[in-house]
Amino acid sequence: MKLTFPHMGTLDMVLSDLFSRLETDFIIPPKTSVKTVNLGTKHAPEFACFPLKVTIGNLIEGLEAGADAVVMVGGIGPCRFGFYAEVQNKILRDAGYDFEMIVLEPPTTDIKDFMKKCKKIAPKKTLWQIFQAVRVGWKKAVAIDEVEKKVLKTRCFEKNFGDTTAMHKKALAVLGKAITPREIQMARDKALSVIDGAKKDFENNPLKIGIVGEFYVLLEPCINFDIERYLGQKGIYLERSVYLTDWISFSKKNPVMGLSNDEVAKAAKPYLSHFVGGEGQATVGHVVKFAEEGFDGVIQLLPFTCMPEIIAKSVLPKIHRELDIPVLTLVIDEQTGRAGIITRLEAFIDLLWSKRKKKLSIVG
Template structure:
């Protein structure tokens, strides 16, 4: 099968590897561009959220490049993302394409369905071969997560602006070329070494910001206007509430979701409301407890779970003493507006930190 799929950050090359291992021909999606979004927005319902539009645009680009099958992670309610695969399929059929569409549902929610779809993808490969392919993919994914974490630490400290991003891109090419398990491990270490060599200012004292919110706008840099890079260049060390390896462990394989953020959210929002709404509530509290200087909530415009979470933010921000900036993103969102808000948010956090430190200094001073 010639399989196309949505582009979501570093996951893209891992899916490529898996499909190749199973004997398919992956039609690897390009990084989304303004044209991708324009294409998606043209054929999507106006009030669909931005992940829907970008993914639709990507599907269309894959189909143009010869894909006959589309692969997508399916969701389950109550967030409408659960219906997105179906709606995508119908829109594409209306446009005269006739791809086979494969949705993978979370294995523990619909085990039989999942088994059937996996068997379809597995084709004539043995289960042993599949297990080996998954192991390779998982190894790659783990390295990619480590690279992202290291680049997030390095970026606000780098001496030459952009050096970290360049090293990260080089690391991606190493990992992309690596196909066997040994090659992947070797390339992964080489990529991490590449990032490690980026010269940093040892005296740098970056602010720490947690990025929370809906998964697609967190993981796809194009969707969030490269927020990690923007904040990094403003001297901020970021962490995301979602990394693919932890997401797979907590959200895909367990039906209970991420236990820690879920239990933290419980007193304020005691049920899953779809998407990452409940996670966002818990994540703010977690970052506050970890002593972060602020939180940026990323939400696709019109995303109900994130709107519900946002309505709790003023209360949580006050109660836990952590500034929260919510950014709603749609195809009309301009990079300038995001830049202005992020700059102001960084100023706000810097002032707060200076004030807290001043207060602490005064206190120890008077004690002496």
């Protein structure tokens, strides 16, 4: 059995580390590209949300490269993501691919099924060994996210254009080689100090923008036009509402982002009091939190037709009025042009600067 899986930011790095530990054969599909998107758009229904299209493209590329099994996660709640695996399975079979589909549903729904699937992925290992592999691999995944978080926070200070991105690559290479828990711990510290290697100028007082929205478009730079790099290189300090391990984690504590799900839901409560699927409520909560922390603005990213984020979007004007925080919503799918995104980002940056200047002139 040769497993393949869809891309999502650094997920390929995390999974290849885990599968190597489990001695499971796997194939990483080629990085998401225009070709992937075209493949996915061709096979997926037109009105499906964008992540489904892209991930179908990934899986086709993985199967074409020789994989004969696919691993996907399931989900519960009113977001369409929970059906992805089933829909992908059907579409790929209709397209003539023969493979095994392994769907990991949240263990809280059916723990026995979950363990059975784990055994299927790693037939050579006992459940205890699988647990150990996940435990160690998890440490590495968290370290990868911590590095990413640091990159977002410090890119705005870089002296030489592109240095931080180059250092990020280097830091990930350092982490990639680490195997044992001790090595991972050392690699983590080294990787974080590699990021410090990019020359910085801490004199400027950058704009602070929080990035919120649907996790897939947040985590996959190829799909979101690498918006974080663009903004960072424009000198903007960034924080994001979700990192890969926050999303995967079954616990309510988010290891990287810092706030627990309960804290975020509490912040959202005056505006959106219940779970609406996906990250809808979390998006609202994070906008409130970013406003409280004195951020200059927030950018919401969502795939076209994403229901939970549309619900969140509809309450954002109220938060804007009450907490005085500008929010820019960007809708992303295969029809979205980069030029349009850049125009809106440029205008948003201008807006935030003039707002800050005005605030300073009142204080001064």
